[in-house]
Structures are given as structure tokens and as C-alpha cells.
Amino acid sequence: MYEQELLALAAAALSALGLRPRDAHDAARILVLGDLFGIHTHGVERIESYGERIRLGGINPQPDIHAERVAATIARVDGDNGVGPLVGMRALDAAMAMAREFGTAVVLARASNHFGPIAPYNYLAAIEGFASIVGSNATTTIAPTGGADARLGNSPIGFGLPNPNGRPVILDMALSVVARAKIREALKRGEAIPDTWATDRDGRPTTDPQAALDGFLLPIGGYKGYGLALVVDLFAGLLSGAAYLTHVHSWSEEPEKPQNLGHFFFLVDTARLGTGAWLGERMNDFAAIVHATPPVDPDRAVKLPGEIELDRLERQRREGIDVDPAVCERLARMARGE
Amino acid sequence: MYEQELLALAAAALSALGLRPRDAHDAARILVLGDLFGIHTHGVERIESYGERIRLGGINPQPDIHAERVAATIARVDGDNGVGPLVGMRALDAAMAMAREFGTAVVLARASNHFGPIAPYNYLAAIEGFASIVGSNATTTIAPTGGADARLGNSPIGFGLPNPNGRPVILDMALSVVARAKIREALKRGEAIPDTWATDRDGRPTTDPQAALDGFLLPIGGYKGYGLALVVDLFAGLLSGAAYLTHVHSWSEEPEKPQNLGHFFFLVDTARLGTGAWLGERMNDFAAIVHATPPVDPDRAVKLPGEIELDRLERQRREGIDVDPAVCERLARMARGE
Numbered sequence: 001m002y003e004q005e006l007l008a009l010a011a012a013a014l015s016a017l018g019l020r021p022r023d024a025h026d027a028a029r030i031l032v033l034g035d036l037f038g039i040h041t042h043g044v045e046r047i048e049s050y051g052e053r054i055r056l057g058g059i060n061p062q063p064d065i066h067a068e069r070v071a072a073t074i075a076r077v078d079g080d081n082g083v084g085p086l087v088g089m090r091a092l093d094a095a096m097a098m099a100r101e102f103g104t105a106v107v108l109a110r111a112s113n114h115f116g117p118i119a120p121y122n123y124l125a126a127i128e129g130f131a132s133i134v135g136s137n138a139t140t141t142i143a144p145t146g147g148a149d150a151r152l153g154n155s156p157i158g159f160g161l162p163n164p165n166g167r168p169v170i171l172d173m174a175l176s177v178v179a180r181a182k183i184r185e186a187l188k189r190g191e192a193i194p195d196t197w198a199t200d201r202d203g204r205p206t207t208d209p210q211a212a213l214d215g216f217l218l219p220i221g222g223y224k225g226y227g228l229a230l231v232v233d234l235f236a237g238l239l240s241g242a243a244y245l246t247h248v249h250s251w252s253e254e255p256e257k258p259q260n261l262g263h264f265f266f267l268v269d270t271a272r273l274g275t276g277a278w279l280g281e282r283m284n285d286f287a288a289i290v291h292a293t294p295p296v297d298p299d300r301a302v303k304l305p306g307e308i309e310l311d312r313l314e315r316q317r318r319e320g321i322d323v324d325p326a327v328c329e330r331l332a333r334m335a336r337g338e
Numbered sequence: 339m340y341e342q343e344l345l346a347l348a349a350a351a352l353s354a355l356g357l358r359p360r361d362a363h364d365a366a367r368i369l370v371l372g373d374l375f376g377i378h379t380h381g382v383e384r385i386e387s388y389g390e391r392i393r394l395g396g397i398n399p400q401p402d403i404h405a406e407r408v409a410a411t412i413a414r415v416d417g418d419n420g421v422g423p424l425v426g427m428r429a430l431d432a433a434m435a436m437a438r439e440f441g442t443a444v445v446l447a448r449a450s451n452h453f454g455p456i457a458p459y460n461y462l463a464a465i466e467g468f469a470s471i472v473g474s475n476a477t478t479t480i481a482p483t484g485g486a487d488a489r490l491g492n493s494p495i496g497f498g499l500p501n502p503n504g505r506p507v508i509l510d511m512a513l514s515v516v517a518r519a520k521i522r523e524a525l526k527r528g529e530a531i532p533d534t535w536a537t538d539r540d541g542r543p544t545t546d547p548q549a550a551l552d553g554f555l556l557p558i559g560g561y562k563g564y565g566l567a568l569v570v571d572l573f574a575g576l577l578s579g580a581a582y583l584t585h586v587h588s589w590s591e592e593p594e595k596p597q598n599l600g601h602f603f604f605l606v607d608t609a610r611l612g613t614g615a616w617l618g619e620r621m622n623d624f625a626a627i628v629h630a631t632p633p634v635d636p637d638r639a640v641k642l643p644g645e646i647e648l649d650r651l652e653r654q655r656r657e658g659i660d661v662d663p664a665v666c667e668r669l670a671r672m673a674r675g676e
Contacts, residue, residue: 071441071610073411103409106442106606131577133471133604147631147640159569161577169572171565196534203634220559227509227643230628231497234507238620239469239499239611245627266471266604268444272409273577282576289583290568293485296541302485305565 001328002320007032009328010044012335014083017051018061023086030085033120035323036316037309039172041181042117045327049251050083050113051334056256059083059113067094073102076241077109081258084115084136091265092121092134099130099267108240109263114138114251119172119309122160125267126168129276132160133266137237139250139259142176143216144230145223148203150216151245154179155232159305162270165280166287170306175229176217183212237262339666340658345370347666348382350673352421355389356399361424368423371458373661374654375647377510379519380455383665387589388421388451389672394594397421397451405432411440414579415447419596422453422474429603430459434466437605446578447601452476452589457510457647460498463605464506467614470498471604475575477588477597480514481554482568483561486541488554489583492517493570500608503618504625508644513567514555521550575600
């Protein structure tokens with residue numbers, strides 16, 4: 001399925017859930033970019049879970065999203081409990097408008113929900129010439145270092161740097177060593193996991209995938225990843241006026257309740273720093289130095305962050321998107337109101 | 339030695355190296371805060387290495403530091419190869435002035451040198467009410483994931499969040515699993531190291547500390563830490579107009595050459611987001627939730643990032659700073675021009 005078709009299908013499904021047409025299109029754009037990057041778990045298949053929460057009253061399909069300009073370069077966005085990618089797109093648009101005028105901007109969004117993959121926001125900012133740092137808080141799955149209870153979300157953070165003469169650099173990551181899905185896969189296969197992935201419910205490192213699923217994800221780098229996850233929550237949750245830490249409701253356990261998630265968007269207009277030629281030359285020189293690193297495995301060249309995802313984006317824009325046909329079929333049924 | 343005495347001693351030593359009095363005082367402030375936080379490796383003892391580089395012509399003792407305002411909220415600072423903490427302080431001051439007026443600001447500094455510990459910049463910003471993200475690039479010690487050559491510095495990054503009703507949260511970290519100093523200690527003791535700390539020169543994980551010192555530091559979280567170190571270099575080095583990646587000269591191997599390091603300072607004025615009472619209440623609630631986490635070890639309560647350093651700061655401000663008397667003696671001799 002090609003990009004425009006998937007976008008139309010996703011927008012139609014979101015419209016059928018009650019979103020206004022323009023809102024449905026904007027939210028669909030983020031999710032389809034997720035699929036284009038190959039992050040299918042955060043692509044259009046998420047629409048089904050959004051639909052479930054809308055039906056339960058946990059998400060508002062027609063939010064009145066309000067941006068309050070509290071300084072020349074700061075806006076606080078109240079997402080009015082809308083679907084996350086819609087709140088995210090409105091916040092990103094507000095940030096780009098302010099940064100275009102003043103050079104930098106910060107938008108802090110509250111009263112939001114799961115806002116999809118992060119890379120699309122960094123990508124959309126980068127193709128407009130903005131360097132960006134974007135983050136969100138999330139339902140708690142990580143224990144603080146030395147603690148035996150989940151208090152932090154596996155908060156995602158993304159960075160984007162534009163390249164007027166080539167590809168942007170995009171880094172989109174969560175702060176756990178691995179995602180819970182990887183532990184579930186090990187459990188299915190009956191395999192032990194490395195003791196660096198998770199702890200049991202008492203906070204002790206474990207190789208037993210079931211004990212790990214009953215316990216807590218370990219952050220990268222021990223207290224460093226714990227600190228990063230905490231800082232993301234401070235920016236995305238605390239400063240925005242959203243929920244933070246254990247105040248965040250779980251979308252899976254309490255789907256009928258607003259989550260009050262928060263996001264942040266920091267933008268810098270790189271056009272103020274020099275010409276496009278200047279920036280493009282430096283970005284390409286930077287990429288060339290990284291690519292010229294002697295590889296450990298002669299058959300596997302060193303890559304920049306986001307390079308695999310941008311390869312997929314370009315290939316799938318040419319050849320069509322590898323999205324699960326069963327997901328498309330279900331979205332088509334949703335769009336027909338079935 | 340008390341804070342004011344150490345500040346006077348450090349400023350006198352820097353003045354004797356040729357810095358102007360006000361410049362010497364401002365640079366000393368960052369280094370003394372490093373000692374107050376207990377980060378002595380990045381405290382006043384650094385002045386000796388700065389002196390060596392000044393004598394070799396590698397650092398300019400009387401730089402003409404110039405801030406070019408390229409947008410309402412962006413300044414590019416040319417450090418004119420001055421000592422790093424001085425360039426850093428000028429950049430931070432420029433960022434605070436812009437953020438106070440417009441809400442946010444970014445300052446990108448080039449033509450700088452090792453700018454000391456990061457936590458002091460975040461701390462100084464936080465006590466003025468600014469949330470901050472500060473970073474610097476550094477001499478290459480980390481290989482990209484899948485690569486067998488050092489292309490990235492162990493770039494430090496720091497975050498600060500103010501708390502009008504209590505303590506700020508400060509996270510100051512480098513992106514390697516451990517510092518090279520820890521590997522040197524293992525070598526001295528004749529001990530093996532975990533294979534997660536470093537690789538040998540072919541990029542293969544090693545438990546041999548000598549092979550590790552001949553090889554490359556491993557970043558936290560594998561490709562995630564590699565990506566973070568790379569992004570810090572893009573913001574601090576590439577966007578600022580400084581050197582980046584292998585263009586950065588090593589201060590230890592080529593002390594007579596300008597390093598052309600770069601730094602970035604992102605600031606948000608939290609006074610625009612709500613009252614001090616609002617922010618203080620949320621920060622204290624946040625801290626209380628983290629502190630209430632059941633500890634893995636009943637005798638070791640869970641801590642916030644920066645808490646250990648802020649404990650030391652408060653204690654050393656009351657009781658005096660535990661700085662090596664031999665370092666103080668050498669600084670006193672420098673200050674007397676011996």
C-alpha cells in the first residue's frame with residue numbers, strides 16, 4: 001500500500017472514530033510516518049487501541065486543543081484529552097511558528113495521550129530546517145536505581161538535525177535496555193534473558209523472563225538512564241502541567257481514564273546559524289567521517305542514528321509500505337463503520 | 339578551605355596565568371562549584387593543566403569573547419580560544435539574558451576548550467529559575483557502534499530543573515559506561531574489568547584493562563549511548579561552528595594547539611510556566627514520590643539525580659571544601675608567580 005493510500009485509510013478510520021477530518025488527517029500523518037520508518041508497533045495499527053479508548057470514554061475524539069502563549073517562545077498546549085498524535089502535531093506546529101520568528105521555541109503539552117513514535121516529529125521539524133529535541137512521559141515501567149517499584153515511564157526521547165544537502169540525523173529511543181516486547185518474545189521461546197534487561201519485583205536483576213515481566217525494566221547505563229528517564233518526565237510531565245511518575249494512568253489497565261500525558265518540543269531554527277550550504281557541507285562531512293570508521297565486521301558498515309529508518313522510508317515511499325494486510329483490513333472495516 | 343578562600347586562590351592562580359581579574363574570577367567560580375559538588379577531577383586542580391597549555395600557546399589567556407546575536411533567542415559565541423569555564427560562563431550569561439526576555443534561548447559556543455564540570459552551569463541556571471540542557475563535545479575516545487576507531491568524544495551532557503521551594507534536580511553525566519580512570523584503577527590493581535566497559539583496538543569487548551585502554555570506551559546502552567554522544571557532538575560541535583568528531587584536537591597529545599571545542603546551552607525560563615509556589619509544590623511532590631520508592635537495600639534510600647552532589651555542596655559550604663592540600667599549595671605558588 002502506498003503512502004497516500006495508507007494516509008487516506010488511516011484518516012478515514014480516525015474520522016469514523018469521531019475525529020474531525022483535518023484532525024484525523026494530521027494524526028494519521030504521524031502514524032503513517034511511523035510505518036514508513038518501519039516502526040509498525042507505533043504506526044497505524046495503534047488506531048485500534050485509540051478506538052477502544054474513545055469508545056470507553058478514555059479519549060476525547062473532538063478535543064478543543066488550546067495553545068496558551070506564555071512567552072514569545074513558550075506555549076503551553078492543553079490537549080483536552082485528544083489522541084496523542086493530534087496533540088503532538090498541534091504542539092509541533094506551534095513550536096515551528098515561534099522558532100521561525102524568534103530562533104528557538106519550547107512547547108509543553110499536557111492532557112494528552114500516547115503520541116505515537118517520536119521520529120516523525122523530529123523528521124517533520126528537520127525537513128523544515130529545525131533541530132529538535134522531543135520527549136514524552138509514559139506509564140510507569142522502570143524502577144529508580146536502587147528502588148523496587150515502577151515510578152518512571154520508559155520515556156521516549158528523540159533528536160533531529162536537518163541536512164539541507166542530504167539526509168537528516170534522527171535519533172529516537174526509549175531509555176530501557178530493551179522493550180518489554182523483547183522479554184515477552186524470550187518467554188514465548190522459553191529462553192533466559194541477560195540479567196541486564198530487567199529486575200524481578202524485588203528490584204534484583206533476573207534472567208527469568210516471567211520474573212522480569214512481573215518486575216521492572218532496567219534503564220540503559222544504570223543510574224544514567226534512570227536520570228535521563230527522570231529528566232524527560234520533569235520536562236514532559238512536570239513542567240507541562242501534565243501528570244508525572246505514578247500520577248500517570250496506565251492506558252492498558254485503566255483505558256477509560258484520561259492519562260494526562262505530557263510532551264515537550266524544543267526547536268532551534270538552523271537557518272539562523274548559517275547558510276544551507278554551510279550546514280549541508282558540515283552535515284555531509286560529519287556523516288562521511290562516521291561512515292569511514294573501520295567496521296568491526298567488514299560486512300557491516302557503521303551507520304548514523306536513523307539511517308536504517310530513513311532507508312526504509314525511502315524504499316517504502318518508492319515501493320509501498322509493508323504494513324500488515326490484516327491491520328489494513330481492520331482499518332478499512334472501521335472506516336466503513338463496521 | 340572555605341568557598342570564598344578557594345575562589346580567591348583559584349582566581350589568583352588564573353590571574354597569574356595571564357587572565358584578566360574578572361575573567362579569572364568567573365572561570366574560578368565554575369571550578370570551585372565542581373569541588374563543592376565533589377567532582378574534584380574537574381575542579382580547581384584543572385588550573386594546572388590550563389596553565390601548561392597557556393604556556394605552550396595552546397590557550398589564549400586574554401581572549402576577546404564575542405557573542406553574535408543571530409536571532410532574538412540565539413547567540414553564537416566565539417570563545418577566541420579562551421579557557422573553557424570562562425567561555426562557558428559568558429555563554430551561560432548570554433543565554434540567561436535572552437531567555438529572561440523571550441522565554442527560551444540557545445547559545446552555541448565555538449573556539450573553546452575543556453569547560454570544566456557541567457553541573458555548575460545547570461546549577462547556576464537553576465538558582466535563577468531556568469531549566470537547562472548543557473553539553474560539550476570532547477576529544478575522541480568512543481567508537482561508533484560496530485566501528486573500530488574512536489570517532490566520538492565521551493561528550494558530557496547536563497540537565498537542571500529549578501525548585502523554588504527546595505533543591506533543584508541536576509543530572510550531569512558522560513555517555514560512557516565508565517570513565518577511563520576506572521579502567522586505569524583496575525589495571526593498577528591487576529583486576530579484570532567487566533566486558534561491558536570497553537573494547538580492544540579491534541572493537542571487540544574486552545575484560546583486559548590494558549587492552550581496554552588501548553581500545554575504546556563503550557557508550558551506555560550500546561547504539562543508544564552512541565547515538566546520544568553523536569547528537570551532543572552535532573549540537574555542541576557541528577551547529578556551533580566548532581570542530582567535531584576527529585577534527586577535535588586532543589588537549590593531552592597536542593596541548594599547544596587550539597582544540598576548537600564547542601558547547602551548547604538551552605534554557606527555559608520556568609517563571610513563565612506558573613508561579614514559584616506552583617513549581618515548588620510539583621517539584622517537592624515529584625521528589626517525595628521518588629524518595630518513597632521501596633528500596634532494594636533497606637539501608638539505601640532511593641535518591642534523585644544530583645542529590646549526592648547537592649548534599650556535598652551544602653556540607654562543604656558549611657564545613658569547608660575537601661580539596662587536596664597539595665593542589666592548594668601548588669595553586670598558591672602559581673598565584674605568587676613561582
